[in-house]
Amino acid sequence: MKRPTIADIARRAGVSKGAVSYALNGQPGVSAATRQRIIAIAEEIGFNPNSAARALSGATSNAVGLTLCRPARTLGIEPFFMELISGVEAELSARSYALTLQVVADPDAEIAVFRRWWGERRVDGVLVCDLRVDDRRVPVLEQLQLPAMVIGGPGHTGALANLWVDDAAALVEAVEYLVALGHRRIARVGGLPGLLHTEIRTRAFTDLRDRLGLSQAVTVPSDYTGEEGGRATRRLLSSPDRPTAILYDNDVMAVAGLAVAQEMGLAVPADLSIVAWDDSALCRLVHPALTALGRDIPAYGTHAARRLLAVIAGGPADGFQDQNAHLTPRGSTGPAPRDS
Amino acid sequence: MKRPTIADIARRAGVSKGAVSYALNGQPGVSAATRQRIIAIAEEIGFNPNSAARALSGATSNAVGLTLCRPARTLGIEPFFMELISGVEAELSARSYALTLQVVADPDAEIAVFRRWWGERRVDGVLVCDLRVDDRRVPVLEQLQLPAMVIGGPGHTGALANLWVDDAAALVEAVEYLVALGHRRIARVGGLPGLLHTEIRTRAFTDLRDRLGLSQAVTVPSDYTGEEGGRATRRLLSSPDRPTAILYDNDVMAVAGLAVAQEMGLAVPADLSIVAWDDSALCRLVHPALTALGRDIPAYGTHAARRLLAVIAGGPADGFQDQNAHLTPRGSTGPAPRDS
DNA sequence: CTGAAAGCGCTTACAG
DNA sequence: CTGAAAGCGCTTACAG
Numbered sequence: 115m116k117r118p119t120i121a122d123i124a125r126r127a128g129v130s131k132g133a134v135s136y137a138l139n140g141q142p143g144v145s146a147a148t149r150q151r152i153i154a155i156a157e158e159i160g161f162n163p164n165s166a167a168r169a170l171s172g173a174t175s176n177a178v179g180l181t182l183c184r185p186a187r188t189l190g191i192e193p194f195f196m197e198l199i200s201g202v203e204a205e206l207s208a209r210s211y212a213l214t215l216q217v218v219a220d221p222d223a224e225i226a227v228f229r230r231w232w233g234e235r236r237v238d239g240v241l242v243c244d245l246r247v248d249d250r251r252v253p254v255l256e257q258l259q260l261p262a263m264v265i266g267g268p269g270h271t272g273a274l275a276n277l278w279v280d281d282a283a284a285l286v287e288a289v290e291y292l293v294a295l296g297h298r299r300i301a302r303v304g305g306l307p308g309l310l311h312t313e314i315r316t317r318a319f320t321d322l323r324d325r326l327g328l329s330q331a332v333t334v335p336s337d338y339t340g341e342e343g344g345r346a347t348r349r350l351l352s353s354p355d356r357p358t359a360i361l362y363d364n365d366v367m368a369v370a371g372l373a374v375a376q377e378m379g380l381a382v383p384a385d386l387s388i389v390a391w392d393d394s395a396l397c398r399l400v401h402p403a404l405t406a407l408g409r410d411i412p413a414y415g416t417h418a419a420r421r422l423l424a425v426i427a428g429g430p431a432d433g434f435q436d437q438n439a440h441l442t443p444r445g446s447t448g449p450a451p452r453d454s
Numbered sequence: 455m456k457r458p459t460i461a462d463i464a465r466r467a468g469v470s471k472g473a474v475s476y477a478l479n480g481q482p483g484v485s486a487a488t489r490q491r492i493i494a495i496a497e498e499i500g501f502n503p504n505s506a507a508r509a510l511s512g513a514t515s516n517a518v519g520l521t522l523c524r525p526a527r528t529l530g531i532e533p534f535f536m537e538l539i540s541g542v543e544a545e546l547s548a549r550s551y552a553l554t555l556q557v558v559a560d561p562d563a564e565i566a567v568f569r570r571w572w573g574e575r576r577v578d579g580v581l582v583c584d585l586r587v588d589d590r591r592v593p594v595l596e597q598l599q600l601p602a603m604v605i606g607g608p609g610h611t612g613a614l615a616n617l618w619v620d621d622a623a624a625l626v627e628a629v630e631y632l633v634a635l636g637h638r639r640i641a642r643v644g645g646l647p648g649l650l651h652t653e654i655r656t657r658a659f660t661d662l663r664d665r666l667g668l669s670q671a672v673t674v675p676s677d678y679t680g681e682e683g684g685r686a687t688r689r690l691l692s693s694p695d696r697p698t699a700i701l702y703d704n705d706v707m708a709v710a711g712l713a714v715a716q717e718m719g720l721a722v723p724a725d726l727s728i729v730a731w732d733d734s735a736l737c738r739l740v741h742p743a744l745t746a747l748g749r750d751i752p753a754y755g756t757h758a759a760r761r762l763l764a765v766i767a768g769g770p771a772d773g774f775q776d777q778n779a780h781l782t783p784r785g786s787t788g789p790a791p792r793d794s
Numbered sequence: 795c796t797g798a799a800a801g802c803g804c805t806t807a808c809a810g
Numbered sequence: 811c812t813g814a815a816a817g818c819g820c821t822t823a824c825a826g
Contacts, residue, residue, distance in 0.1 A: 117573055119819060130797045135821055143822095145795060162573025166515060167819035169506030170802045177554070186540030186752040190533035191735040200526030203557040212576060213555045214517070217543040233457055233502025235803095236552060340739040366739065373741035395531040399680040399706065400740065401713035412526040459803060470813045475805055483806095485811060507803030510818045575819095797826080803818105810813080 118159045126159075127152050138163070165212075169235060177212040178202075178422060179237035181224045183244060188339055189217070191366055193394035194411060195243075198265070201415025202241065209423060211238075221246070225254050232258045239426045241265060241418060242274070245310045263422035265414075267433060270310055275431035277418045281311050282318035284407050284439040288361055288389050289322050289331075291441055296450035297359040297387060302333045303346045303371065305363035315363065330355060336367060343367025347374040351386070358450045359387040365396045368404055372446065383448030393442055402445025409439040458499045466499075467492050478503070505552075509575060517552040518542075518762060519577035521564045523584060528679055529557070531706055533734035534751060535583075538605070541755025542581065549763060551578075561586075565594050572598045579766045581605060581758060582614070585650045603762035605754075607773060610650055615771035617758045621651050622658035624747050624779040628701055628729050629662050629671075631781055636790035637699040637727060642673040643686045643711065645703035655703065670695060676707060683707025687714040691726070698790045699727040705736045708744055712786065723788030733782055742785025749779040 120134040127134065129148060136143040137152035138161075144152070155161075169175040180202065182195060189195060199213070206213050214237055218224045228251065231237045238261060242251060245266030252272040255262045264271045267278035292300050302319050305312040316333050323331035334346040343362060350357055351374065362368035368390030372382055380386050382402055390397050393408020414436055425431055460474040467474065469488060476483040477492035478501075484492070495501075509515040520542065522535060529535060539553070546553050554577055558564045568591065571577045578601060582591060585606030592612040595602045604611045607618035632640050642659050645652040656673050663671035674686040683702060690697055691714065702708035708730030712722055720726050722742055730737050733748020754776055765771055 117575070121819080131820080132798080132822075133796065136796095139821085141822090143795070148795085160569065160573065162570050164510070164819050165574040165576045166506045166509030167802090168821080170504070170510050170804085171819080171821040172802085175506065186537055186544075187735055189540055190535075190537035190751075191739070192536075193530035195530075196532075196536055197526055197530035199555070200529055200557050203555070204526075207556060215539070215543070215553045215555045216547060217540050218547075229500065230502050233500065234505040235457070236505045340735055344739075366735075369739050373739060373743075376741040395527055395680055395706075399531070399684075399709050399713060401716040403713075411530075461803080471804080472806075472814080473812065476812095479805085481806090483811070488811085504803050507818090508805080510820085511803080511805040512818085795826105797824105799824085800822090802821090805818090806816090808813105808815085810811105 117164070118161045119164070120161075122159065123152060123155050123161060126155050175235055175238050176210060177214050177237045178206060178419070179214045179216065179227075179231050179240040180243070181227055181240070182215070182217050183219070183221065183224055184217075186217070191340065192338060193365065193396055194392055197394065197411040198243075198415040201412030202419040204412070205416045205419035205423070211423065221250060225251055228254060228258065228260060232260045239263065239422050241422060245270060245276075246308050247310050247313055249310075261422065261425045263418050263425060265418050266310055268435075271433065273431060275421060275425050276433045277414070277421060277436050278433065279409065279436050280438050281314050284391075284441075285315050285318045285361075286322055287441050288407050289319070289326075291443070292359045292361070292387060292389065292447070293326060293328070295359075295387065295447065298328060298450070299330045299355060299357040300328060300359045300361065301331070301350050301357035302361045303343055303350075303363060303367050304333045304335050306337050307335045312363065330357070336363070338364050338366060340366050340370035344370035344374045347371040348378070351375065351378055351380065357386070359389070359447070361389045361391070363391050365390045365392045365394050365404070365406065368406075369396055369400055372400055372404065382446050385451055387447040387450070389441075389447060391439070393439075397444070405444045405447040406442055407439040408442055409437055457504070458501045459504070460501075462499065463492060463495050463501060466495050515575055515578050516550060517554050517577045518546060518759070519554045519556065519567075519571050519580040520583070521567055521580070522555070522557045523559070523561065523564055524557075526557070531680065532678060533705065533736055534732055537734065537751040538583075538755040541752030542759040543755075544752065545756045545759035545763070551763065561590060565591055568594060568598065568600060572600045579603065579762050581762060585610060585616075586648050587650050587653055589650075601762065601765045603758050603765060605758050606650055608775075611773065613771060615761060615765050616773045617754070617761060617776050618773065619749065619776050620778050621654050624731075624781075625655050625658045625701075626662055627781050628747050629659070629666075631783070632699045632701070632727060632729065632787070633666060633668070635699075635727065635787065638668060638790070639670045639695060639697040640668060640699045640701065641671065641690050641697035642701045643683055643690075643703060643707050644673045644675045646677050647675045652703065670697070676703070678704050678706060680706050680710035684710035684714045687711040688718070691715065691718055691720065697726070699729070699787070701729045701731070703731050705730045705732045705734050705744070705746065708746075709736055709740055712740055712744065722786050725791055727787040727790070729781075729787060731779070733779075737784070745784045745787040746782055747779040748782055749777055
């Protein structure tokens with residue numbers, strides 16, 4: 115099939131190509147009647163502007179880039195990213211933007227992708243996930259002046275716009291709930307060290323431990339995978355002073371932790387309480403369902419996309435705080451065991 | 455920062471823009487020495503060809519489209535798609551192709567996206583997931599002559615290329631294993647009705663029931679979500695002649711089924727054996743780990759992407775059979791209970 | 795309000 | 811082997 119162009123429309127409407135462009139883009143320069151006629155013809159023949167031609171003259175690609183830096187198997191099981199992408203998509207498609215996705219092996223590859231996208235003019239801006247402490251991607255994006263929206267913070271985002279949530283507050287909410295249930299030996303299985311939000315949570319956990327005098331509150335670093343989360347749990351539960359409650363930095367590790375407790379013959383929540391961070395469907399899939407710190411991740415993605423489009427449109431690169439996570443108690447948490 | 459163009463390279467090399475293009479694209483028409491010099495300069499200044507300009511003259515966008523037709527929450531928890539995408543990505547990025555992703559609400563929206571992408575020349579080809587019986591997307595893609603690779607089949611793919619696996623054979627492998635363990639009352643919680651592979655599996659299950667004389671082998675239709683999978687399980691296990699083994703059409707429903715069994719006080723596998731289809735990390739996350747019909751989904755995506763690129767390059771739109779799923783026995787299956 | 799024309803940065807026949 | 815030029819399909823100043 116031959117694709118229609120503005121030349122076809124111009125011929126049928128008896129006007130110039132320029133007039134067609136003005137009419138279709140809502141620019142002044144054509145009369146209302148002419149505009150109407152042109153739009154009608156465009157709809158009738160199913161016209162869609164060639165995105166390459168548009169990008170080449172307008173210098174805007176109408177695409178946004180997102181890089182994911184996780185191995186295939188891990189990406190699949192972690193609901194966070196797909197939920198985020200769904201939300202991002204909702205906003206982008208409503209504004210006729212495309213999402214260009216690239217899975218990369220490491221931060222260096224990610225920087226290379228940013229440079230290539232910039233050079234190719236492939237995308238108008240990028241979303242940056244998994245912000246690290248002193249993230250090396252930040253200065254590169256600043257230097258390229260590629261519009262960017264960092265999903266993470268606060269801090270370490272340089273001059274880039276960002277969207278963040280107060281993880282420290284959420285952590286306090288979860289731990290204080292466990293303390294209220296009588297738990298004193300509370301452990302945390304943390305996410306990947308080096309990620310900013312992991313560090314923020316670890317810091318908040320340590321501060322809280324000191325404030326509440328929970329001498330044994332310890333963070334075991336992990337990597338978000340079920341394997342590592344299970345292993346960390348096994349180690350924790352094998353200690354003579356085993357914790358009566360464990361807080362996990364994601365849902366995947368919490369589910370793996372539940373399986374380890376069952377494997378070791380411990381009842382949840384009678385012997386061990388479990389709290390997951392990220393309240394995906396995964397938490398309601400298991401028995402008992404997991405108490406979780408949750409928030410609306412698709413909405414977070416939508417918000418981030420909207421802000422990125424604003425930056426692309428020339429708006430200021432501000433920082434915004436999104437809604438905090440809140441605790442949803444379910445069957446995996448209960449009073450601390452008597453003899454503990 | 456100013457983006458370098460072939461004009462910049464041409465000036466520095468003292469040649470024409472055409473020569474630069476030939477040199478960089480490996481076309482004949484420049485001497486080896488000139489080519490070397492041009493490539494060196496391009497690397498030195500970090501040149502990347504403007505993708506829009508390239509697409510506009512070459513009529514190829516170097517992007518491939520993928521649509522996902524599932525709600526945000528469901529997409530997040532189903533590992534299949536992210537694993538597929540990872541595999542697709544591996545092949546595409548190795549060949550400098552971008553992946554354009556769009557989440558859609560229904561098949562009509564999906565068709566509209568295909569038409570728009572075609573009109574915009576946004577993508578050179580598309581990957582088609584979730585093939586249905588008499589899929590309405592197929593004739594549209596045929597008519598548009600948009601290169602496509604259907605992930606599914608066999609059959610119902612018209613003149614489009616496709617990649618498929620023999621789900622009937624995999625189903626037979628799983629059910630015969632359960633029968634060998636002594637199970638006679640075997641149920642299946644099926645995927646979304648209307649999807650071709652669901653129908654193929656249902657047909658194979660019915661045929662096998664007749665062949666083996668398993669009078670009570672019944673398929674309960676479901677929708678791949680944990681909620682529905684759990685509900686179907688609850689109904690099955692509440693019947694007086696409850697099954698001693700259940701086969702689930704995906705991993706998510708199988709995990710939900712395990713939780714329901716635990717909730718109802720049934721031991722797995724002593725009272726109930728469970729088999730999952732799709733062997734993601736999810737199956738090893740729970741206790742007991744789930745026996746599963748698995749195959750390498752990232753490799754499947756890689757294969758599909760490679761085939762699509764071959765079609766885009768002008769190759770024939772053939773059908774290919776990929777490696778079948780095979781059963782990995784784990785703790786969720788065992789001998790049928792004595793009193794059954 | 796409208797038309798003719800330049801230009802975005804490439805690719806690719808077409809001459810030399 | 812190399813250069814000059816047309817063309818891809820838009821957008822956007824610039825004249826009328």
